[in-house]
Amino acid sequence: MTLEVSDLHVGYATAAVLHGVDLTVGDGQSVALLGRNGMGKTTLVRSICGLRPPTVARGSIVFGGEDITRKAPFQISRVGIALVPQGRRVFGSLTTTENLTVVPRRRAASAGEPWTVERVFEFFPRLADRSKQMARSLSGGEQQMLAIGRALMTNPRLLIMDEPSEGLAPAILDIIQDRLAELRSSGLSILLAEQNVDLALDIAEHVVIIDDTGRSTWTGTAAQLRADTSPLEQYLGI
Amino acid sequence: MFEPVFLAQQALNGLSFGALLFLLASGLTLVFGLQRIVNLAHGAFYMLGGYIGLVIATLTGNLLLAVVVAMIAVGVTAFVVEVGLLRFVRGQEMPEVLLTIGVMFVVADLCLAIFGGDPKTLPAAASIQGAMSIGGLIYPWYRIFVIGVAVVIGIALALVQTKTRVGAIVRAGVDDRETISAMGVNIGWVFTGMFVVGGALAALSGTIGSGVISVRPGIQNEVLMYALVVIILGGLGSIKGAAVGAVLIGLIDAFAKAWIPELAYFTIFAPMALVLVFRPSGLFGRAT
């Protein structure tokens, strides 16, 4: 199932943000979305997931041949798109386990074997120790792990992660990188908005950069970027 | 004033009034406590439910039927209010307040127009007659029945809240409505459902409550106030808190009226004010 975003124009009541973004995430592919703070990564991610605001002014978002541009968030989730939102947004008054069980689980057309609480705990052993704790009192990194686990619990086809590395200790990032690689081999597609360019290039094979014009200015592969870092310098100031 | 029979009777008075308080707060506990919708129309739903229940009870003499019809009728009303009005201002506290006050005005005024302003109480035929008698203690069965209903409703609510996924979904929806919908839950309809259940509970308590306190113009405000006091005293969203709060107020009220009658007027509000001064989030409320 392929995600195709074409010529997307998106804005808020106060300002237009994206002025023509094109992006494709093929089946089992992993795409990194790069851009400086405030360039519109989250805006794009939210548009894909159907969250309002912002509003889509023009363009289309198609997933697996189905136009999801103006669908409601829960409908989009049901076609197999899961979100790790920026800033974690775990359900604070639910326990760790409840956070995982509260989401509806898709059975159909899932990538690989279905997710269970146990499997998430295997993924992040730290969470197992905190299973009965209110999510609000988890540490920042623990919440981030929980947010990732929660998204996986929906058994998605496409996993969208908005800055999953934020607040995670370096060693955890390695684990995540390895596990995501495994998951991709079982058919999961990944769209990753990231500030940590090293991590992004390690995880993703394709890269899209959004710049201050609100367009997908640069599209290519991670290998290309490793070979020639000038786009990174130009658009991300590295 | 201290004879055992008198004490026992007052304790039962307090308990049954507390049970009534819990019942009339139960719908609001769901809607306001869990869902954080400031439903000021709760009292009006109680009133409407009470009137409808009474009409059916008078016609058929069947309390159960009266309760069911009232719950359905008010449930439908609540559905219309939620889908037709509240949905447009979801999550915005102040507009919700104004909207539900508007609904309260309209419903209460229409009740006056339709049902007249006479106080109405449950007809004897539909009520549970007679009194329990143990030794010197005589106590009406109906009020014991009210205690029983409150206990059942309380347990049911607590189970729904803790043991089912619906409870967790609602709490998640309150924490972060947007994220739970991005996880695939149609939270809008879940909330609508809760609102309807809240309305139906108001109707249930309105019908059953009419056997203890009459339904009449103005009852909407009284019920709303009692219900607010109970759930605030107990702590928002805590079923246990609402239950403890209700029983506490009931007992304090009963004994204070006997022993310190000068303060009778303040017995409902003073405990709440005191508790809030020392525990700003209520007895069982979590500090925010």
Place this chain on the structure above:
Amino acid sequence: APASSEDPTEPPAETAGASDDETGDEAPAQAEGTLKVGYISPITGNFAVAGQEMVDGWNLYWEINGNEVNGVTVETIVEDDAGNPEISLTKARKLVESDQVDVVVGPLLANTALAVAEYTSSVGVPNLHPVAAADDLTQRAANDFTVRSGSMSGSQANYPGGVWAADQGHETAVTLCPDYAFGWESCAGFKQGFEQNGGEVTAQFWYPNGTSDFSTYVSQLQSAGADIAYVATAGGAPGPDFMRSFLGLGLKDTQPLLMNCCSMDQATLRAMGTEVLGIHSVSNWAEGRDAPEVAEFNAAYAERYDGKIPSLNVAGGYVTASQVAQVLAENGLVTGDELVAAISATTFEDSILGKTVFDEYNNPVSPVYIREVQEVDGQLLNVPIETFDAVDQWLGMDPEEAMARPNYSQQFQG
């Protein structure tokens, strides 16, 4: 505007007498014009029924008899005050200043009535009170522009209840009244009647306004164990709510009970049905009194209002209208303090409340009935079982003595 600056404690006797003489001769000459009436009553809010009934009673009279009397057309503007004294005052002002009414009738509640009476007397507009019971209206705050037309003061109406209870051989009594002026006055009336005749009130309980669950008070009544319990409410829900608790504890057969006017009015009978058969109450209105004028009134009311039976509120409105009509018939168009004086000077022989005259303070001297709820032709009625004729508001004292005492309260019950 003409201000009434007389000391309110001074009986307005001379004025009353003077106008009496004048109006006697002038009547036929003035027989044309319009009497504009502003009628304030709570038609919405918590007292909507009582308020509406008060209006209905007034309208009923004019519908039956036509609103033209002796060439004078009676024109009524009804205003809703929702039971709120501030709104009541605003409406009174509107009626007087904007509509320029000749007379204000109402409002219903004691506190709104006192506020409006103060205003109307200050601008020289007569104010008729069909229902309001506040003692002071015709005592300490009495004036030439205010007349209690259709009701009695709170202590006056309940005094005979105490007398009756003592006559029945009850030696001890316990009272339960609302904890504000109306309740204090009612209880004081009962207590003085009871104790002046040899009884003793052993305990007095007071419930705050807004009480809906009476179970704790009923338990207290029960444990007080007096020969008779006297219970007063200001009408509305407390009556049925009290009865629910009282009956629930099975006290009907063991605890003799006397209720006041409003706790056993038709609203309570409608709510409770046959459960309250046999309950006694004391009031200046008895819909079950066997008199042609009452039967006629009941029938007319029932015909227009779905077979309902009139309550004290309806009777108050109706009586007020009939008094106005009679005065207009006898005197032609009279306004200002003359209207009040004319009412006060007239004897109303066939009033549905019984023969009524007025004292110098514009308060009625009329019968009080001890009533029992009975089923008559399938209808529940308060049927008088004993009548106290010509009851005045002084409870056996002379006016100066009575008014020199403090206002009634929990502490002072006379």
Place this chain on the structure above:
Amino acid sequence: MTRDRKVGLGAMALLLLALASYPYLGTSGYQVSIASTVLIAAILASTVNFLAADGGMASLGHGAIAGAAAYGAGWASLQGHSMATQIALAMVVGILVTTVYGVLSMRTNGIYFLMVTLALGMVVFGLAYRLSSVTRGENGITGIERPEVLAEPWAFYLFLVGCFAVTTAALWVVSRSPFGATLRGIRDSESRMRSLGYYVPAYKLGAFMISGTIASLAGLLAVWHTHFVSPSATELGRSVLLIVMVLLGGLGTTLGPLVGAAIVILVENVVSNSVERWPTVLGLIFILTILFARAGLVGSAAKVLRRRRRGTDAGEPDTAEPAGLTTTTTIP
């Protein structure tokens, strides 16, 4: 001065002119009296507005504060004290009650604050009812006079216009002052404010005192208007209507309270003359306002104007726009 500010001031001046000329437009005494009621309610509502919009503290006790002040004046008048004493006592009682409220409610927030103020309001109401040796119980105190110079209804009305202008301006300044910004900070995040070195309760108390003092003034004005005070002045229903007025006009707007007060008072006193089911009318007004002008009448109008001027055609109809947005700061 920005253009917005100029337009605002101009509109304000026009409004005041219109208000002041009202008694000279052939209006009856009764109409002036209704207008006076509206102005008093507007002053009271604006104190609620200030506290709720800037401080995030929606109070259900302001009716009772005003009522307490009215009783202060009433009691003094009953005892035959001089006008100066009446005024002083009204303010002292009002401020005293405010202080008690403030001290007891400072630790609470949001809905809990609402409930503490509700409970305290009920206590004041209860005292008004029960302390009849002082308050004359439910019969209330009548015959309270206003100062000689204001005896004429139009004079009193003009005085009220003045009071309204002054209090509104005062609240406007406070809201835009550093103190106002502090309050909004507390409204948004108390923990942040603490960690910035603010003693949060002190500021909340300060705001409450400002609001309560003006509310006391409104109570005094009310009793001067009706010459009467009874427990119903302190009733919960009055306080609820105050919040309703604020929301109808628009939370956080300068003129919202006036508009909201006008609507509620007119429906209660004027529409009720001709429409028997006026509570339904009032309820429908609330509902329609929220459906079509979510930010209140003034709030939404201002938003439309602003948008029109900016010429933006935003796709999404404005969703949750929080209270604070309407109080803008000047651009350096």
Place this chain on the structure above:
Amino acid sequence: MAAAVRTAPGPRGPGAPVLVADAVGKRFGGVQAVDGISLTMAPGERIGVIGPNGAGKTTLFKLLAGDELPTAGTVELFGQDVTRVGTARRARLGLGRTFQVSNLFRDMTVLDNVRVAARGGTPRARVFWRPQRPKDEISQRALASLESVGLSRRAQDTVADLSHGEQRQLEIAMALVTEPEILLLDEPAAGLSAVERSTLRRLIEELPRTLPILLIEHDMSLALGLTDRVMCMENGRHVVTGTPQEVRDNETVKAIYLGRRDKK
């Protein structure tokens, strides 16, 4: 300046430690989040705190800032025992801090956020008789602070309209504008993009060397590059303290914390 109105701190000789935590511990029910941590900060010293997720860094931070009260041990600030002292009071003693999760005034403009921070409970914040003035000293300072984090162009926007990273920048601006005498930073770089990170780095480097800083970071180039001394925690306990180089080379730290990218 802000410091002028602060209540006089306790005895504070030259060289006396500005912050001392003595065997502090914090227990939440069954979780021992912080377990006997001792820490002494000399004037002008910059200390980094690292450790795996859930190690107790933020909890320790809260104990120092006053958000939580310790269940064991004592905290001293500028020679004064503040173990039981509230947050506001510590702030007035000169403690400035950021929040791990942005804690901003969402309904206010960016500029107002910083202004409120700049007034920090001083008498200026109590002025209610005249509007805020756009050109006064406070506003100037606020603007300068926004400039330094690169947010000045958004000064008039409402915080709710900012992107996540921009909110993180504002978080830092608000901590700096208070002109603290000791600065605690909890993951200031989280959510910042590369450019903004280097801005932040420069910003911290340019702060007066006399300002002591406690920095929690998962970005090793900052945590190890900006500090004089680094403490590593795990499960609430102290693991090792040393110079950045010592900590980087420590085998335990490598095993429990550093990732492949940092071990290089």
